[in-house]
Amino acid sequence: MLRSVIKNKKAQESMSIPFGFIFALILIVVFILAAIYGINFFLNISKCSQVGFFYDDLQNKVNSAFEAQTYNDYFELKVPGATKICFGNLTAPITNQLDYQAIDIYQYEDANTFIVPSSSACNLPFKQIARLNITEITKQQNPYCVNIGSKINIKRDFYDRSVLIK
Numbered sequence: 001m002l003r004s005v006i007k008n009k010k011a012q013e014s015m016s017i018p019f020g021f022i023f024a025l026i027l028i029v030v031f032i033l034a035a036i037y038g039i040n041f042f043l044n045i046s047k048c049s050q051v052g053f054f055y056d057d058l059q060n061k062v063n064s065a066f067e068a069q070t071y072n073d074y075f076e077l078k079v080p081g082a083t084k085i086c087f088g089n090l091t092a093p094i095t096n097q098l099d100y101q102a103i104d105i106y107q108y109e110d111a112n113t114f115i116v117p118s119s120s121a122c123n124l125p126f127k128q129i130a131r132l133n134i135t136e137i138t139k140q141q142n143p144y145c146v147n148i149g150s151k152i153n154i155k156r157d158f159y160d161r162s163v164l165i166k
Contacts, residue, residue, distance in 0.1 A: 047080050048122035051115065055127045058113070065156040065163045066131040074151040076092055081120030085152075087165060089134045099145045107163030117144065131147050133162035 058075060066073035077085050086099055090107045094100045103114040103126070111126035112134045119124035138144050144165075146152055153166040 002051075005067055015134050020144050043055050044122075048124070050078075050080055051120075051122050051124045054152040055113070055124065055129070059129055062129055062131050062163045065154050068156065070158050071154065071156040071163075073154050075154050076151050077146060079115055079120070079148055082115045082117065082148050084116040084145045084147055085113065086145040087134060087137050089133070089138045092135065092138060092142055095138075095140055096141045096143055098147070103137050103143060114143070131162050133160070133164055 006138075054077075061073065061075050065073070079085065083146055084099070086103055087102070088103055089112065090109075091101075097139045101116070101117070102116040105118075106126045111128050112132055113129045114126045115121040115124070125141060149163060156162075
């Protein structure tokens, strides 16, 4: 009986996996998970920087229009994850209730440009774009929303004091 117990113990030892091999497998899994996390982190930074670049590019176009005597150019709306860009005058009467529901939480912010949905904007869901004639832009429809992928017309005539978006 003692012999059978010894034989079984030897059989178990010869089939066991060395500790070094198990540790190496654990390290490989940890490195793969860390690499996936790092890649996702940098992709999110890229997405957030594109939102910031969108606002900067739009402000630069508006500034160019404001500085020119007359200006008429198009600007393509590109924001990853967003569906619409809205221009709103939150102190004026609301005429577009459906789109207003997406930006009404910003009614006390000093802003006139909004990204919808705000979850795709990386802590930059709204911005005050200077030199826009937001009263004239939102005259027909407040807020005035444009789908992502389409182009907006940035325009300023000789006698205009500020820039229009159509």
